[in-house]
Amino acid sequence: MATPPTSTKTSLQQRLSQRARERWPQLTGVDVRFRGQFAYVSGVLADGEPLSLMRLRYGGSAARWGFAIYLASKDGYEDSFLPTGDSAGAPEDALDTACGLYLGDPTTWT
Known part of the structure; x- marks a missing residue:
């Protein structure tokens, strides 16, 4: 079970924050x-409310993370697939998938 180095943690925060600024104006930040x-990963809505989105699993590469969507119905995470059909990929793609679901924009999946 590899844990991400500090540089990868910093990079992930920066990458997801940048993607949220570019693509998800409903979010004021990403935690x-x-x-x-x-x-x-949680998004921060305009009213300051946190929105649980997903869990990423580090597998040794800063470019490719396992993806699990947050399911409010069970207050937990479920391993999931990205629109590409893969269960791992770029963190930005995972953010788009989760936000597409929770912020109501399914065009991110096409």
């Missing part, structure tokens, strides 16, 4: 918390 090999 990434790390625990072991996992990165838990």
Whole structure:
């Protein structure tokens, strides 16, 4: 079970924050918390309310992370597939997938 180095943690926060600024104006920020090999990602809505989005699993590469969507119905994470059909990929693609679901923009999947 590899844990991401500090440089990868910093890079992930920067990449997701940049993507949110470019693509998701409904979010005022992105919060990434790390625990072991996992990165838990929440968006921050305009009213300051946090929105749980996803969990990423570090597998040794800063460019490719395992993806699990947050399911409010079970208050937990479910390993999931990206629109490409892969269960791992770029963190920006994972953010787009989760935000497409929770912010109501399914065009991110096409």
